[in-house]
Amino acid sequence: MEAELHRLQTEARAALTASVNALGLEAFRVKYLGRKGLFTTVMRALGDVPVAERPRLGKLANDVRQELEEAFAAREAELAGSQMAVGAPRSDLTLPGRLAPFGKSHPVTQVMEEVCAIFEGLGFAVAEGPDVELDYYNFEALNIPPHHPARDMHDTFYVSDSVLLRTHTSPMQVRAMQKAAPPLRMIAPGKVYRCDSDITHTPMFHQVEGFLVDRKVSFGDLKGVLSVFIAKMFDKKTPIRFRPSFFPFTEPSAEVDIGCVICKGEGCRVCKKTGWLEILGAGLIDPAVFKMVGYDPDAYTGFAFGLGMERIAMLKYGITDIRMFYENDLRFLSQF
Amino acid sequence: MKFTLNWLKQYLDLDLTATELADRLTMAGLEVEAVEPLFVGLDLVKVGRVTAVAPHPNADKLVLCTVEVGAETRRVVCGAPNARPGLVTAIALPGAVLPSGMTIRISKIRGEISEGMLCSEKELGISEAHQGGIMELSADLASGRDLVEALELADTMIEVDLTPNRADCASVIGLAREAGSFVGRHLTAPIAGELPALTSANLPFVVQVQAAADCPRYVARLLKGVTIGPSPWWLRRRLLAVGQRPINNVVDITNFVMLEYGQPLHAFDFACLAGGRVEVRRAMAGEQLQTLDGVTRDLNPEMLLICDAEKPVAVAGVMGGANSEVHPATTEVLLESACFNPMSVRRTSRVLGLGTEASYRFERGVDPQLAPQAMERAVRLLCEITGATAVPGGVDYREGVKPRPTITMRVTRTNDLLGLNLDADTIVRHLASIEIPAVKQADETIAVAPPSFRIDLEREIDLVEEVARLVGYNDIPTSLPMVPMCFPEQDAARLMRKRLAGIMIALGFYEAINYSFVGARHCDMLGLAAGHAARCCVPLLNPLGEDQGVMRTMLLPGLLENVRRNINFQTTDVRLFEIGKVFHPVGDAQPHEKMHLTAVLTGRRKPRSPVVHFGGALVDIFDAKGVVDAILDGCRLPQLAFVPASDGEIAAPDQFIRLMVDGQEAGQFGQLSLKVAKEFGIKQPLFYLDIDLEVLSGLPPAVIQCLPLARFPAVRWDLAVVVAEEVRAGDLVAAIYAAAEPLVEKVELFDIYRGKPMEKGRKSVALSLTYRANERTLDDATVGAVHTRLTDMILTRFKARLREV
Numbered sequence A: 001m002e003a004e005l006h007r008l009q010t011e012a013r014a015a016l017t018a019s020v021n022a023l024g025l026e027a028f029r030v031k032y033l034g035r036k037g038l039f040t041t042v043m044r045a046l047g048d049v050p051v052a053e054r055p056r057l058g059k060l061a062n063d064v065r066q067e068l069e070e071a072f073a074a075r076e077a078e079l080a081g082s083q084m085a086v087g088a089p090r091s092d093l094t095l096p097g098r099l100a101p102f103g104k105s106h107p108v109t110q111v112m113e114e115v116c117a118i119f120e121g122l123g124f125a126v127a128e129g130p131d132v133e134l135d136y137y138n139f140e141a142l143n144i145p146p147h148h149p150a151r152d153m154h155d156t157f158y159v160s161d162s163v164l165l166r167t168h169t170s171p172m173q174v175r176a177m178q179k180a181a182p183p184l185r186m187i188a189p190g191k192v193y194r195c196d197s198d199i200t201h202t203p204m205f206h207q208v209e210g211f212l213v214d215r216k217v218s219f220g221d222l223k224g225v226l227s228v229f230i231a232k233m234f235d236k237k238t239p240i241r242f243r244p245s246f247f248p249f250t251e252p253s254a255e256v257d258i259g260c261v262i263c264k265g266e267g268c269r270v271c272k273k274t275g276w277l278e279i280l281g282a283g284l285i286d287p288a289v290f291k292m293v294g295y296d297p298d299a300y301t302g303f304a305f306g307l308g309m310e311r312i313a314m315l316k317y318g319i320t321d322i323r324m325f326y327e328n329d330l331r332f333l334s335q336f
Numbered sequence B: 001m002k003f004t005l006n007w008l009k010q011y012l013d014l015d016l017t018a019t020e021l022a023d024r025l026t027m028a029g030l031e032v033e034a035v036e037p038l039f040v041g042l043d044l045v046k047v048g049r050v051t052a053v054a055p056h057p058n059a060d061k062l063v064l065c066t067v068e069v070g071a072e073t074r075r076v077v078c079g080a081p082n083a084r085p086g087l088v089t090a091i092a093l094p095g096a097v098l099p100s101g102m103t104i105r106i107s108k109i110r111g112e113i114s115e116g117m118l119c120s121e122k123e124l125g126i127s128e129a130h131q132g133g134i135m136e137l138s139a140d141l142a143s144g145r146d147l148v149e150a151l152e153l154a155d156t157m158i159e160v161d162l163t164p165n166r167a168d169c170a171s172v173i174g175l176a177r178e179a180g181s182f183v184g185r186h187l188t189a190p191i192a193g194e195l196p197a198l199t200s201a202n203l204p205f206v207v208q209v210q211a212a213a214d215c216p217r218y219v220a221r222l223l224k225g226v227t228i229g230p231s232p233w234w235l236r237r238r239l240l241a242v243g244q245r246p247i248n249n250v251v252d253i254t255n256f257v258m259l260e261y262g263q264p265l266h267a268f269d270f271a272c273l274a275g276g277r278v279e280v281r282r283a284m285a286g287e288q289l290q291t292l293d294g295v296t297r298d299l300n301p302e303m304l305l306i307c308d309a310e311k312p313v314a315v316a317g318v319m320g321g322a323n324s325e326v327h328p329a330t331t332e333v334l335l336e337s338a339c340f341n342p343m344s345v346r347r348t349s350r351v352l353g354l355g356t357e358a359s360y361r362f363e364r365g366v367d368p369q370l371a372p373q374a375m376e377r378a379v380r381l382l383c384e385i386t387g388a389t390a391v392p393g394g395v396d397y398r399e400g401v402k403p404r405p406t407i408t409m410r411v412t413r414t415n416d417l418l419g420l421n422l423d424a425d426t427i428v429r430h431l432a433s434i435e436i437p438a439v440k441q442a443d444e445t446i447a448v449a450p451p452s453f454r455i456d457l458e459r460e461i462d463l464v465e466e467v468a469r470l471v472g473y474n475d476i477p478t479s480l481p482m483v484p485m486c487f488p489e490q491d492a493a494r495l496m497r498k499r500l501a502g503i504m505i506a507l508g509f510y511e512a513i514n515y516s517f518v519g520a521r522h523c524d525m526l527g528l529a530a531g532h533a534a535r536c537c538v539p540l541l542n543p544l545g546e547d548q549g550v551m552r553t554m555l556l557p558g559l560l561e562n563v564r565r566n567i568n569f570q571t572t573d574v575r576l577f578e579i580g581k582v583f584h585p586v587g588d589a590q591p592h593e594k595m596h597l598t599a600v601l602t603g604r605r606k607p608r609s610p611v612v613h614f615g616g617a618l619v620d621i622f623d624a625k626g627v628v629d630a631i632l633d634g635c636r637l638p639q640l641a642f643v644p645a646s647d648g649e650i651a652a653p654d655q656f657i658r659l660m661v662d663g664q665e666a667g668q669f670g671q672l673s674l675k676v677a678k679e680f681g682i683k684q685p686l687f688y689l690d691i692d693l694e695v696l697s698g699l700p701p702a703v704i705q706c707l708p709l710a711r712f713p714a715v716r717w718d719l720a721v722v723v724a725e726e727v728r729a730g731d732l733v734a735a736i737y738a739a740a741e742p743l744v745e746k747v748e749l750f751d752i753y754r755g756k757p758m759e760k761g762r763k764s765v766a767l768s769l770t771y772r773a774n775e776r777t778l779d780d781a782t783v784g785a786v787h788t789r790l791t792d793m794i795l796t797r798f799k800a801r802l803r804e805v
């Protein structure tokens, strides 16, 4: 019996090596390992050996069978892997993967986090304020008294005479400066509101306001910081230009344009054929604002800037209708 | 503000193209919105002279015109009533494509050949005027000339988007002054220099101004012998080019001078002014005036009026009254050139909802020195064009005109602010280029007398900006601020929100952002009780619509609207979350704003995976519970308790769990009741969760203490018991933990079975208990003893029996 087992082992090893395709392997399985195979036949003989010998021989028989089964499995895998197998079932790798769950941030959030991360890297702190703001912080303290024509630039939602939905995140400038003495470096991301709704305006949108106050901060510094930001946010080679503009809480005030990311400056529909895209508003903080918060305007200077997140996301991703951001259609959200 | 290149060139010798000028203006802070060539597509339109008119044999309303076009003669079928021999008009020749898109061809009209078309101004896109028929051109225009050349139509319109500070550029002259700095030249205005003072002796009218603060200056003159009629072509052309409709010569002149100088003018029919009197005063309560647009306006005592001896005749600075309007029979005109308080005009214009070219300028501020110049210009044009004579003298009330203080500009300060290194002379030169007189002083300062036309220049910083502008922002060197190194404060609440968003995304949720304002009807759709806290919200005074009328008190309704939209577009597997503010009123003060995390899930359990792998099983409440578990685990908040409850107003019965901490509700989740789902148009089971982040932020931060890893093996023993249906499996698990047996490491529920051989109303609950000791390998006897104790406890406590295997 023992000898028989060893013989079978040797023979089967050779037969396995000789099997070069799925057909051969199947023949091997039937001949040696099958229910009516040679191995089963030998095992049946175990009943005939002396009782004392049975455990030892039983273990030997099991070991041999296990070895052959493992070798068979290995050979089978090997053949399947070498693609030499013909006609046998194989795994179909064109089947889709079992996707693990995964969602995505809203594109506006993605852009906002990117913007915040750049300024945080430059040492700006992040501060958030109330969406429902006092007229004082939204306008008056920013040098926009009642009945100033600059209020036309802000179509404001009112809650009462003195309470409104903030039209920009600039009120955080005042709130922060009231709380702390210079130097200050801060950005204020958040939702802002204007009563306006069409293909390029939604009544709610997102802004990041930033400002820096210290001694001897110059317009050149403003240009420098914004240039660093634009190089990081877009491309190192993105052209930038600064144009005079007007905001009541900055002077000198500037609009900052970047070379059109769509047409690379050639002129297209998005940039209205100018080759430039308006991307943010900025300026040196107006001395009147410093006076409002009790800073000495002769001792301190600073700059402030504000930019819209939707606009950047639209440019970055080629989104043509701003309203899509707030429909929350998964066909849209899953693209970013 | 619209103007044309040729119009501007009337005052300034400018050798720039329209595009070059537009670029320079934009870079000077006068952002150009549009550059449009005017009157294009008129290539084959010529001046023609009608030499003969004959009836059309086959049509009563048409005639056959013989038209001389230079050396050629054309036969043209025409239907215009004013076609007559001798008329000089416009003829579009075959091949011409008119602005309407119409192509002119040689054609037969009712059987007669027509070799062109005689055109009206409207057909040529020149104006809206059509009624009179074809164009009536000056008889001295030679036929055969190009119409564009003969009428000097070739021009380019430029539109500037003015910022509120540049009131001076709401005029062609103001823009010409600015453009002068581009080419180093100064403009020539039609009326230059000081004008002789007006004398008010022996005038047939009086002017009385009640308050100088409301009306700093009021200039009035009387013109007699006015003949109202259409304006000459050059005047109409200027107005048409900037999109204004010519009305009659008097009105057109006032509009033209306003565009030219930026000074709004108003012409009254003097015959309509009772008592020959002009009073500038506030309205009295209850007064009314029908304005030129035909609307009767209720006036309030805040509003400034122009009145005669009896009644209001104009809303000052906004619009004239119909009762004193210039009309075809007018022969005497009282012309007003005044300066009103910007704030007063703005308030009045707001309250009346009436914005005009005049109010636009007054709101921004009109140079008080302009009034007499614009008056002189208009009077000259009126005399020239309408045949009027000006009554000598006039009124020039100027008590409100204040001298302006000189501004001191520090050279060092200017350079520090801009990051430049300019000397005083350079600064003076820059300012002089836009006619700002500046004088260098001994102490490194510059004395600047702000010119009257730049009412925006009041402080040193205003001049610093002018210098920056004139140097060119792009020529200011770029630098980086020298700042102390410091680590900015991190806002813990913001960090938590970022962490939560990360968890939700990892769980397959997409982030949604909805408007902060919603419709108040959301509360009804949710079926909230009358006094429910969520019904108490902050309304907007001026919402865009009813469905954006109040600040939201819950995030869920917005997400439910999103789900409906997605389902409508056939995306039925939806997982969305939003982290945003809700708003609760606090009296008249700013509302209380707090952050919530709300999520919804509906559709298949494995939304992004193919059915081939997972089948189409739908999510249930345990998916929602698993999400909450993951959030609590990810945010390290083990102290929150899940409390099943039945009083969830928007949840399906018995499908609602509160998250409690220290007796406070931190959130809830459940299945949306079918009734609410239906209100939102959702027909599939939907689960939601809502967490109050204000409560979470208030919890003490979790202390993380690393535990040693077990060195000895654990053993698992199973326990299967049959209990009544009402017994909750979780209570079994909790009871085992509560027994506090030190060897019990973990209790897991692995099967619940109902059916044979058990009787109805009972179920089998199978638990797997993991036992482990930290310092040794457990033997069967030790585990057996504990297991038996626990089994007995369960059997007694839950009236259970062991399930026979």
Ligand SMILES: [Zn+2]
Residues within 6 Å of the ligand: A260, A261, A262, A263, A264, A265, A266, A267, A268, A269, A270, A271, A272, A273, A275, A276
């Ligand atoms: Zn472009």
